[in-house]
Amino acid sequence: MKEHEDDVFQGIDQRLRDSLTDALFDAILLLKDREECYRFFQDIATVAEIKSLAQRLEVAKLLEKNVTYTTIAQATGASTATISRVKRCLFFGADGYQMVLKRLAEQEEGEK
Structure with missing residues (x-):
């Protein structure tokens, strides 16, 4: 990880950081509007x-x-x-x- 990226993630619990969590957050960042959020979160969470x-x-x-x-x-x-x-x-x-x-x-x- 680059030095400036370490600064950005300072304060984040490193136990959260792994490839699966990265993939989840990357997927969430692909959602374009509220309707897409409803559809995705309804499928992924209770x-x-x-x-x-x-x-x-x-x-x-x-x-x-x-x-x-x-x-x-x-x-x-x-x-x-x-x-x-x-x-x-x-x-x-x-x-x-x-x-x-x-x-x-x-x-x-x-x-x-």
């Missing part, structure tokens, strides 16, 4: 797994807005353990949530 991922993203959005655990739990149905885990990742993780939330906010601003 409804519960997809809903869980969606819930975590919503929890991250609410945590970023400083919403209380109680309100987040009521709004999303997430357990306090899930909320805590998302919070830990949001503030001390690989910055994946931060990156996506920033892009979502920019996209929302561009649509106004």
Whole structure:
């Protein structure tokens, strides 16, 4: 791996990195729109797994807005353990949530 690539992947849990995971992410990057995402994810994951991922993203959005655990739990149905885990990742993780939330906010601003 090139030196600059190491810098890009700094903070990523190296246990995730292998050829199978690379192939999965490469496949996801080929999806062109929401409809394709629905079709692919419906085939590759259970409804519960997809809903869980969606819930975590919503929890991250609410945590970023400083919403209380109680309100987040009521709004999303997430357990306090899930909320805590998302919070830990949001503030001390690989910055994946931060990156996506920033892009979502920019996209929302561009649509106004």
